[in-house]
Amino acid sequence: MLQIVRVTMREIRLPLREPFQISSGTMTARRCALLELEDVSGATSWSECVADDAPNYLPETVDVAWLSMKKWVIPRVLGQTFEGPGDVHAALECDFRGHQMAKAAVEMGMWGVEAERLGMPLARLIGGTREEVDVGISLGIQATPEALVEKARAALALGYRKVKIKIKPGKDVEYVRAVREALPDAPLMADANNAYTLDNIDALIAMDDLKLMMFEQPLAWDDVVRHAELQKRLKTPVCLDESITSLEKAQDMLHLGSGRIINIKPGRVGGFTSSIAIHDFCEANGIPVWCGGMLESGIGRAYNVALASLPNFVKPGDLSPSARYWERDVVTPEWTMTPQGTTLVPLDKPGIGVRVDRDRVEDLTVRVEIIQGG
Ligand code: OSB
Ligand code: MG
Numbered sequence: 326m327l328q329i330v331r332v333t334m335r336e337i338r339l340p341l342r343e344p345f346q347i348s349s350g351t352m353t354a355r356r357c358a359l360l361e362l363e364d365v366s367g368a369t370s371w372s373e374c375v376a377d378d379a380p381n382y383l384p385e386t387v388d389v390a391w392l393s394m395k396k397w398v399i400p401r402v403l404g405q406t407f408e409g410p411g412d413v414h415a416a417l418e419c420d421f422r423g424h425q426m427a428k429a430a431v432e433m434g435m436w437g438v439e440a441e442r443l444g445m446p447l448a449r450l451i452g453g454t455r456e457e458v459d460v461g462i463s464l465g466i467q468a469t470p471e472a473l474v475e476k477a478r479a480a481l482a483l484g485y486r487k488v489k490i491k492i493k494p495g496k497d498v499e500y501v502r503a504v505r506e507a508l509p510d511a512p513l514m515a516d517a518n519n520a521y522t523l524d525n526i527d528a529l530i531a532m533d534d535l536k537l538m539m540f541e542q543p544l545a546w547d548d549v550v551r552h553a554e555l556q557k558r559l560k561t562p563v564c565l566d567e568s569i570t571s572l573e574k575a576q577d578m579l580h581l582g583s584g585r586i587i588n589i590k591p592g593r594v595g596g597f598t599s600s601i602a603i604h605d606f607c608e609a610n611g612i613p614v615w616c617g618g619m620l621e622s623g624i625g626r627a628y629n630v631a632l633a634s635l636p637n638f639v640k641p642g643d644l645s646p647s648a649r650y651w652e653r654d655v656v657t658p659e660w661t662m663t664p665q666g667t668t669l670v671p672l673d674k675p676g677i678g679v680r681v682d683r684d685r686v687e688d689l690t691v692r693v694e695i696i697q698g699g
Contacts (some may be wrong), residue, residue: 327407327439331697332399332431333361334391337689339622341650346466348493348520349381356387357622358394359655359686362434370437371681373625374430375592382518382619383546383567383593385426393427395696402431404698410436414598425570425595432596433628441676447627448670448678451597453634457667461487461641462649463516463618466496470503477504477511484666487512487538487641493520497528505535512641516541519567523551529559538640539564539586549574552583562586566617570594572602579610586640588617591632592625600632608637618643623656627677630660634670644668655685 340354358374376390385393398417407413413435417428440447448455462480467473477488488508490501492515501515514537521529521543529543539562544551546567556563562585569575569587571594578584587607591600607614616633619625626644633642646662647654654660656679662668671678 327409327435327442328365328404329362329402329435329438330365330404331363331695332403334394334694334696335359335361335686335690336387336391336692337622337655337686338691339651339655339689341620342652344465345620347491348466348518350379352377352620355620355622357625358387358391358430359622359624360394360430360434362431362438364438364442366442368438368442370434370441370676371624372430372434372437372628373621374426375590375619375621375625376426377619383426385424390424390427390430393424394431395694397421398424398427398431399696402435403696407435410439411598414596417595426592429592429594429596432598433591436597437628437677444675446670446672446674446678447676448631448634448672451601451631451635453631453670454636455634455638455670456672457663457669458630458633458638458644459486459641460644460662460666460668461485461489462645463489463643464491466491466493467500470500473500474503474507477508477513481508481511484662484664486666487514489541489643490515492517494525494528498531501532501535501537512538514538514541514564516566517543519544519546523554526555526558529555533559533561537561541588542566542568549577549581549583553581556582556584564588566590567593569603571599572606575603575606579612585612587612587614589614589632590617590619591628592619597628597632601635604635604637613637613639615640616642616644618645620650622651623647623654623660623679624677624681626660627656627679630668630670631677641666653685655682655689656680657682
């Protein structure tokens with residue numbers, strides 16, 4: 326039995342070591358909404374909402390998600406008795422549309438609380454089978470192809486198992502080809518974050534011979550129809566990110582042929598129950614999945630690593646170590662990568678497997694609200 330009696334909402338501002346540029350914008354600091362949930366048994370867990378400052382990835386923003394969590398999501402679970410965290414998703418979906426990132430922060434936090442309550446590692450609670458997970462790096466758009474080649478080369482030297490290159494029109498063929506020529510056998514892929522339409526796919530066609538593992542979300546953020554047309558014209562697999570916000574969207578992708586791979590971000594699909602359902606559906610249908618990232622702090626990262634320990638996460642995830650993003654993370658130990666390019670699933674501790682550094686969080690906090698029953 327799970328019953329949340331108090332949620333502390335907190336926003337921290339975590340400066341990135343270097344700006345991260347995608348086709349629709351540049352991030353220089355992360356505004357993270359963190360939750361600390363407390364169960365009636367006394368078990369607690371932290372979780373993180375992946376919404377950021379601006380609505381340039383998906384419509385949710387941290388301010389909207391904050392309001393949504395405070396006014397809608399948290400009141401729906403507070404004081405309610407759940408058989409387990411697996412029942413929370415349905416309770417949040419029945420008459421409450423959208424707001425997946427807000428819902429996910431609460432839902433995942435309840436999985437974290439359950440893991441603490443049972444004294445089990447989160448990865449084991451959800452049926453994870455891996456002890457380590459392959460790590461890929463996501464490289465933001467760079468000023469020159471040469472700069473990109475150097476970043477990619479350095480990443481491979483560190484052991485990363487996949488290099489994802491952010492692209493947009495004008496910063497695509499020349500950039501990706503330069504990396505391919507410098508690194509002929511490297512596992513490379515490109516992520517467009519919706520920068521193309523069916524009217525300007527020449528660049529994608531020009532990159533179709535570069536032996537890329539996949540093109541991630543080339544077309545509109547909510548599209549599955551046009552991606553099917555695009556996939557017909559490409560040998561390279563299309564991977565959907567933004568468009569997959571629920572199990573039904575994954576089913577649509579398979580039905581329409583809109584892509585052959587899915588990037589699962591639990592924050593984007595409403596949490597773990599939905600992520601696991603998408604994972605299971607993909608596994609049953611021969612669709613490989615991998616775990617995406619949203620420049621999470623070490624708290625959000627804990628959930629992603631646990632999720633990526635499920636068996637059908639067969640391609641490297643965007644699970645870079647803490648030091649790649651932050652001067653200092655908010656968790657101890659920080660997330661690290663082995664020389665083989667894997668991250669270890671923390672199986673020796675209950676719950677999310679990392680401790681939150683309260684002093685660090687306190688230093689970075691810009692607002693706090695406590696929501697409790699009664
Ligand atoms: O599209 O996967 C994306 C970061 C912010 C918004 C969207 C995306 C990303 C990344 C970063 O690619 C991956 C990471 O967390 O390292
Ligand atoms: Mg993406």
